[in-house]
Amino acid sequence: MTDTDGKWHDVGAVPDVAEGELSGARVAGLKLCIGRSDGELFAVDDECPHAGGSLSEGLLDGDQVVCPLHAYGFEVRSGHCPDDPSCSIRAYAIRLEDGKIQVRLPEPQTDSQEARPHDPGQ
Ligand code: FES
Numbered sequence: 001m002t003d004t005d006g007k008w009h010d011v012g013a014v015p016d017v018a019e020g021e022l023s024g025a026r027v028a029g030l031k032l033c034i035g036r037s038d039g040e041l042f043a044v045d046d047e048c049p050h051a052g053g054s055l056s057e058g059l060l061d062g063d064q065v066v067c068p069l070h071a072y073g074f075e076v077r078s079g080h081c082p083d084d085p086s087c088s089i090r091a092y093a094i095r096l097e098d099g100k101i102q103v104r105l106p107e108p109q110t111d112s113q114e115a116r117p118h119d120p121g122q
Contacts, residue, residue, distance in 0.1 A: 005106060005107070006093075006104040006105050006106045006107060007104065007105060007107060008095070008097070008102045008103070008104050009027050009028050009102060009103055009104075009105055010027075010100050010101070010102055011025050011027055011032075011034065011043075011100070011101040011102060011103055017034055017035060017036045017041060017101070018036065019036050019037075019039065020035075020036070020037075020060050021035060021036065021060070022034070022035040022055070022056045022057075022058065022059075022060055022065065023035065023056060024046055024054065024056035024057070025056075027103055027105065028105055030045070030105065031045075031046040031047060031054075032044065032045065032046050032056075032092070032103065033045070033046040033054075033055040033056040033058075033065060034056070034094070034101065034103075035056075035060055035065065035076065037060060037062070037063050037076050038063070041094045041095075041096070041101065042076040042077060042091065042094060043091070043092040043093075043094045043103045044065060044074060044076060044079050044089050044090065044091045044092070045079065045089040045090050047089075048067040048069065048072065048074075048087070048089070049087045049088075049089060050067065050069070050070060050072055050084065050087050051069055051070065052069075053067040053068050053069035053070070054068070055067055055068075055074065055089075060076075061073065063075055063076050063077065064076065071083075072084060072087060074088070074089055075091075076091065077091055078091050079091040092104060092105060
């Protein structure tokens with residue numbers, strides 16, 4: 001995704017996200033973990049790919065969200081998981097617009113945009 005891809009979505013009723021706190025939010029069918037680290041909001045996937053822990057129920061440790069189940073850490077700006085890079089998650093652009101938190105999510109792929117398997121009959 002480039003800096004201009006995707007569409008901004010209101011996060012809705014997320015109370016003022018205080019420094020060091022995490023909040024779960026469902027936006028356009030995705031469950032996100034939203035928080036504030038070093039004064040800056042961030043948004044990452046809520047579901048831990050290791051075994052499904054809810055990251056918004058975990059802890060914030062510096063610039064990492066720590067999963068409540070097995071303590072894998074995820075960098076809040078990139079989603080990178082130093083404990084197991086194959087478990088990295090997505091991080092999303094986030095902003096305050098007219099007092100509302102918004103996140104930018106990728107547009108859903110349509111059939112015409114998806115790669116098609118090679119057809120040996122052609
Ligand atoms: S489920 Fe998150 S670290 Fe295992």
